[in-house]
Amino acid sequence: MPYLDSYKPKKLVKFYRNGLIEQEHFGFVKGVNFSIGEDYSYPFFMRSCAKPLQASLAIDYGLDFNKKEIALFCASHAGEEKHVKLAKQILNKIGLDDNYLKCGIHNPLSQTAQVELIKSNLNPTVLHNNCSGKHILMLALCKKNNWELGNYYLPEHPLQIEIKKKIYELCEVNENYPVTKDGCGVPICSMPLKNMLTGYLNLFLSDKYKIIRDSFLEYPDIIGGEGRLETKIMTSSDELIVKCGAGGICIVINTKLSDGFIVKITDSNMQAREAVVLETLKKLGWCNIPYDNQIKTLHNEVVGYIDVSLDF
Numbered sequence: 001m002p003y004l005d006s007y008k009p010k011k012l013v014k015f016y017r018n019g020l021i022e023q024e025h026f027g028f029v030k031g032v033n034f035s036i037g038e039d040y041s042y043p044f045f046m047r048s049c050a051k052p053l054q055a056s057l058a059i060d061y062g063l064d065f066n067k068k069e070i071a072l073f074c075a076s077h078a079g080e081e082k083h084v085k086l087a088k089q090i091l092n093k094i095g096l097d098d099n100y101l102k103c104g105i106h107n108p109l110s111q112t113a114q115v116e117l118i119k120s121n122l123n124p125t126v127l128h129n130n131c132s133g134k135h136i137l138m139l140a141l142c143k144k145n146n147w148e149l150g151n152y153y154l155p156e157h158p159l160q161i162e163i164k165k166k167i168y169e170l171c172e173v174n175e176n177y178p179v180t181k182d183g184c185g186v187p188i189c190s191m192p193l194k195n196m197l198t199g200y201l202n203l204f205l206s207d208k209y210k211i212i213r214d215s216f217l218e219y220p221d222i223i224g225g226e227g228r229l230e231t232k233i234m235t236s237s238d239e240l241i242v243k244c245g246a247g248g249i250c251i252v253i254n255t256k257l258s259d260g261f262i263v264k265i266t267d268s269n270m271q272a273r274e275a276v277v278l279e280t281l282k283k284l285g286w287c288n289i290p291y292d293n294q295i296k297t298l299h300n301e302v303v304g305y306i307d308v309s310l311d312f
Contacts, residue, residue: 006040006042007037007038007039007040007042008037008038008039008040009026009027009028009037009038009039009264009266010026010027010028010029010036010037010311011024011025011026011309012025012026012027012029012036012037012265012272012276012308012309012310013025013265013269013272013275013276013306013307013308013309014306014307014309015295015304015305015306015307016295016304016305016306016307017295017303017304018303018304022295022304023269023272025265025266025267025269025272026265026266026267027248027263027264027265027266027272027273027276028193028262028263028264028266029261029262029263029276029280029310029312030193030194030197030261030262030264031197031259031260031261031262031284031312032197032201032259032260032261034261034312035312036310036311036312039192039193039264041192041194042192043177043178043190043191043192044190044191044192044193044196044247044249044264045178045180045182045188045189045190045247046167046188046189046190046191046196046245046249047182047183047188047245047246047247047249048076048130048131048182048243048244048245048246049196049200049243049244049245049249049250049251050167050182050188050189050245051073051074051075051076051131051133051134051243052074052200052203052204052212052216052243053166053167053170053171053199053200053203054073054134054137054138054163054166054167055070055073055074055134055137055212056166056170056203056209056212057137057141057162057163057166058070058073058137058140058141059208059209059211059212060166061141061144061145063140063141063144065090065140067211067214067215067218067219068086068215068218068219068222069086069089069090069093070211070212070215071133071215071216071218071219071222071223072086072087072090072132072133072136072222073133073134073136073137074133074134074212074215074216074223074243075130075133075134075222075223075224076109076130076131076223076224076228076230076243076244076245077109077130077132077133077222077223077224077225077228078108078109078110078113078130078224078225078226078227078228079107079108079109079110079113079124079127079128079129079130079225080108080110080112080113080225080226081113081116082221082222082225083127083128083132083133083222083225084125084127084128086133086222087127087132087133087136088127090133090136090140091136091139094136094139094140094143095143096139096143096149098125098126098127098132100139100149100150101126101127101129101132101135101136101139102135102152102153102184102185102186103126103129103131103132103134103135103184103185103186104126104129104183104184104185105124105125105126105128105129106124106128106129106130107124107128108124108128109130109225109226109227109228110225110226110227111226111227112226113128113226129184131182131183131184134184134186135184135186138152138153138159138186139152141159141162142159145158145159147159152186153185153186153187155179155187160186160187163187164179164187164189167189167199168189170198170199170202170203171191171195171196171198171199171202172195172198172199172202173189173191173195177189177190177191178190183246193262193264196249196251196262197251197260197261197262200241200243200251200253200260200262201253201258201260204216204241204253204255205253205255205258213241213255216234216241216242216243217234217238217239217241217255220234220235221235223242223243224244228244229242229244229250229270229273229274229277230242230243230244232289233252233277233278233281233287233289236287236289237286237287239254239255239256239257240252240253240254240255240281240286240287241253241255242277244273246268247264247268248263248264248265248266248267248268248269248270248272248273249262249263249264249273250262250263250273250277251263252277252280252281252286254286257286261280261284263276263277263280271306274291275291275293275306275308276308276310278291279308279310280310283310283312293305293306293307293308294306
């Protein structure tokens with residue numbers, strides 16, 4: 001592998017238990033005017049952070065969807081009833097059913113939704129998959145362009161070729177980086193962190209894609225849902241756009257300041273990612289959202305704390 005070990009992440013998070021370090025988490029924080037960690041343009045996979053960029057094709061091809069529907073296309077949703085209901089409505093709108101979806105099945109990310117399924121003696125479906133909205137968009141684009149529906153997930157499909165082209169355009173990528181399959185089975189691009197941030201700035205600060213920006217700002221509960229970091233932040237601010245992806249990535253755009261930053265935690269720890277994102281927001285003065293940095297026993301006794309170090 002030509003990219004093996006060619007980066008130097010910074011130690012960002014330490015978990016202290018009774019004075020001793022129990023966990024350490026390394027990573028990068030890249031802003032427009034600051035940088036923590038040396039990534040040397042190492043390409044990381046975008047994972048679900050690609051979704052808003054993919055959704056730009058809905059506007060390019062003139063598809064007729066409202067802000068709430070576009071929010072689902074961009075979402076890594078929690079699989080709550082509102083998400084499933086909206087997915088069904090959009091499928092009906094484009095004249096398809098969930099048998100066309102190739103995203104696979106997993107339990108809802110929402111604990112409440114999981115309990116509701118158990119109580120109702122129901123199994124999760126493809127619509128509970130956090131990527132179902134993205135896959136519905138892909139089917140809508142295929143119908144619009146008379147592309148084959150059954151194999152839309154293949155890298156050589158015209159849809160996936162067009163998606164990669166669009167992502168590279170928005171992110172200002174000038175060379176080919178590795179592509180793999182995302183967890184939901186469709187191709188996913190890799191690129192340096194700075195290019196991911198550039199893509200988000202180009203997308204969310206563009207008048208052409210204002211409806212995507214508004215979908216995030218007006219429907220943060222559709223973008224994520226119960227327990228999701230995106231929803232937690234966006235419901236606390238009128239100007240921040242947030243999208244997380246697997247692999248420890250989170251991108252934040254300040255629409256008022258035309259600024260942004262990206263976080264990448266190298267071991268993909270979600271608790272560390274949340275702590276770094278929230279502390280970065282606080283240090284930048286963009287938003288101050290309290291979070292529990294205490295380490296507790298099952299008896300609610302405090303035995304340690306989480307420490308975040310950001311040197312910018």
